[in-house]
Amino acid sequence: MTVRTVAFDALAPETHEEVLQKVFAEGDIDLVLLAFGVLGDQYADEHDPMAAVRVTRTNYVGAVSSGLVCAQALRTQGHGSLVVLSSVAGERARRANFIYGSSKAGLDAFAQGLGDALHGTGVHVMVVRPGFVHTRMTAGRQPAPLSTTPQAVAVALEHGVRRRARTVWAPPALGPVMSVLRHLPRPLFRRLPG
Numbered sequence: 001m002t003v004r005t006v007a008f009d010a011l012a013p014e015t016h017e018e019v020l021q022k023v024f025a026e027g028d029i030d031l032v033l034l035a036f037g038v039l040g041d042q043y044a045d046e047h048d049p050m051a052a053v054r055v056t057r058t059n060y061v062g063a064v065s066s067g068l069v070c071a072q073a074l075r076t077q078g079h080g081s082l083v084v085l086s087s088v089a090g091e092r093a094r095r096a097n098f099i100y101g102s103s104k105a106g107l108d109a110f111a112q113g114l115g116d117a118l119h120g121t122g123v124h125v126m127v128v129r130p131g132f133v134h135t136r137m138t139a140g141r142q143p144a145p146l147s148t149t150p151q152a153v154a155v156a157l158e159h160g161v162r163r164r165a166r167t168v169w170a171p172p173a174l175g176p177v178m179s180v181l182r183h184l185p186r187p188l189f190r191r192l193p194g
């Protein structure tokens with residue numbers, strides 16, 4: 001298998017059309033995995049609006065522009081999956097990471113709507129909501145309950161693509177857990193650790 005890379009900067013949305021169209025021009029693409037993102041430093045970024053904006057521009061604005069370019073190219077092909085790495089953090093933003101969480105909430109809503117827009121075109125959009133994954137992004141942080149590995153997320157993602165799922169939680173137990181947490185009264189939710 002040959003792997004080729006091209007330079008891509010989520011923070012430069014004005015370049016996305018040109019960069020990504022060149023990639024699609026080389027041949028049909030079966031799977032687009034939109035997996036870039038930054039966590040930021042919540043407590044520092046609260047006092048540094050431009051740093052907070054960098055998180056939201058990367059995770060949300062960058063995904064909107066690149067996601068739309070990819071969606072259009074996939075629609076033209078008439079097949080393929082667009083897999084978007086959202087997060088449980090977007091399901092209900094917590095005090096400890098609401099800047100990142102809000103960017104993922106926006107991304108998640110965007111991806112769900114895009115899936116509806118592409119319904120019936122042959123293109124499949126799948127939103128993946130992992131919990132705490134042991135990656136460079138979370139290195140040195142206290143693992144949250146139900147923490148998982150990139151390998152386990154990849155397996156869940158592959159199964160989801162094969163059955164053309166709309167949403168994948170990783171691990172799956174996070175689906176019911178988050179549906180409870182989402183409805184927890186705020187005074188209780190605020191008291192949860194982390």
Ligand SMILES: NC(=O)c1ccc[n+]([C@@H]2O[C@H](COP(=O)([O-])OP(=O)(O)OC[C@H]3O[C@@H](n4cnc5c(N)ncnc54)[C@H](OP(=O)(O)O)[C@@H]3O)[C@@H](O)[C@H]2O)c1
Pocket residue numbers: 008009010011034035036037038058085086087088129130131132133134135136137138
């Ligand atoms: N780790 C978790 O607990 C967790 C949980 C839920 C969701 N997620 C999501 O999963 C995805 C992958 O994250 P990860 O955990 O694998 O973290 P990671 O190892 O830090 O990977 C983040 C990736 O985003 C890329 N990136 C950052 N800024 C970029 C920019 N401006 N332009 C282009 N690429 C950029 C990085 O590229 P470079 O290598 O060039 O820096 C890197 O490949 C992210 O969307 C993240 O929000 C992670």
